[in-house]
Amino acid sequence: KKRTFSGIQPSGDIHLGNYLGAIRNWVRTQTEYDNIYCIVDLHAITLPIDPQELHQNIRRLAAIYLACGLDTRYCKLFVQSHVRQHAEASWILGCFTPMGWLNRMTQFKAKAGENQETVGAGIYMYPVLMACDILLYQTHLVPVGEDQRQHLELTRDLAQRFNHLYQQEVFTIPEPLIREVGARIMSLTDPTQKMSKTNPNPNSRINLLDDPKTIKQKIARATTDSLRLIRFDPERPGINNLLTIYEALTERSRQEIEAEFEGKGYGELKARLTEVVVATLEPIQRRYQEYMRDPAELEAILRAGADAVRPIAEATLQRMKDVIGLG
Numbered sequence: 001k002k003r004t005f006s007g008i009q010p011s012g013d014i015h016l017g018n019y020l021g022a023i024r025n026w027v028r029t030q031t032e033y034d035n036i037y038c039i040v041d042l043h044a045i046t047l048p049i050d051p052q053e054l055h056q057n058i059r060r061l062a063a064i065y066l067a068c069g070l071d072t073r074y075c076k077l078f079v080q081s082h083v084r085q086h087a088e089a090s091w092i093l094g095c096f097t098p099m100g101w102l103n104r105m106t107q108f109k110a111k112a113g114e115n116q117e118t119v120g121a122g123i124y125m126y127p128v129l130m131a132c133d134i135l136l137y138q139t140h141l142v143p144v145g146e147d148q149r150q151h152l153e154l155t156r157d158l159a160q161r162f163n164h165l166y167q168q169e170v171f172t173i174p175e176p177l178i179r180e181v182g183a184r185i186m187s188l189t190d191p192t193q194k195m196s197k198t199n200p201n202p203n204s205r206i207n208l209l210d211d212p213k214t215i216k217q218k219i220a221r222a223t224t225d226s227l228r229l230i231r232f233d234p235e236r237p238g239i240n241n242l243l244t245i246y247e248a249l250t251e252r253s254r255q256e257i258e259a260e261f262e263g264k265g266y267g268e269l270k271a272r273l274t275e276v277v278v279a280t281l282e283p284i285q286r287r288y289q290e291y292m293r294d295p296a297e298l299e300a301i302l303r304a305g306a307d308a309v310r311p312i313a314e315a316t317l318q319r320m321k322d323v324i325g326l327g
């Protein structure tokens, strides 16, 4: 079986973009592959975060993974910092990473913004750590949303460069797995920006744990336009985004969806979308509450996951060290 690896940062509320771009796809293909899914807490400290919040977010994200349907029979779930090899490999690979390659990362520029002199250096090294996450497990496929494409290309480039330098297949070269529908869900309040955990406006995203009333309000307030015509059209990002979410959740064709709303108003679309979102999230939230009631069970799952993946990571790290001449 091919191996998949992916991860989410426990840095805020998990939203519909994370679900449609990532988790849902992991669940769908879990029986096909040998899966490793991570809670990337070392990435979450690249920007300031309250310790208590971080601690809680890690458990919450584990409960969300399980509530969305990841099954420990098919997936190993673990917390990145529980497997020390990630940090160690990251130092080594960082020494083989040209600064110019990191300078080109658009996410670094966006996150550091005006503060390039004051942000921690972790935000700069972020893509190297991500590359190690993937490469340590000899991953074939990395299911992610569109925003991770550039990081995946860097990972491939680093792996190829390292293998070439030492003339050995130390790393498997991974492929991104980016689905057509749902890979780029946009903000509800500014549909030219992606939906994100860190947007200060909570109305910009629908969180997986939002209650029906909140979901209804957020969708009601979502930016549209004055055209009053319900069509998939990238030139009209607001309506396009609502329709895309509807398409991803109902799994119907675009023609069918446009026909459904022929001659109808935006109110109708928003009402239908609200129903579909609420119906999708309701069972997830119910299961989430059940998992959160049993912290010992969550801890046990994460511990077993880390114990199962550690030897895989260690084997790759050893090979890295051997070819370099360390140890």
Ligand code: TYM
Residues within 6 Å of the ligand: 005, 006, 007, 008, 009, 010, 017, 018, 019, 020, 021, 022, 040, 043, 129, 130, 133, 134, 142, 143, 144, 145, 146, 147, 148, 151, 182, 183, 184, 185, 186, 194, 195, 196
């Ligand atoms: P993160 O935590 O920002 O996002 C987690 C996953 O959700 C996807 N995603 C979206 N998909 C569609 N629409 C959106 N608006 C949207 N926002 C987020 C992301 O593409 C991602 O798949 N660097 C990664 C975490 C990471 C990782 C890894 C991923 C660390 N190591 C190794 C894969 C493999 C990140 O910040 O994801």
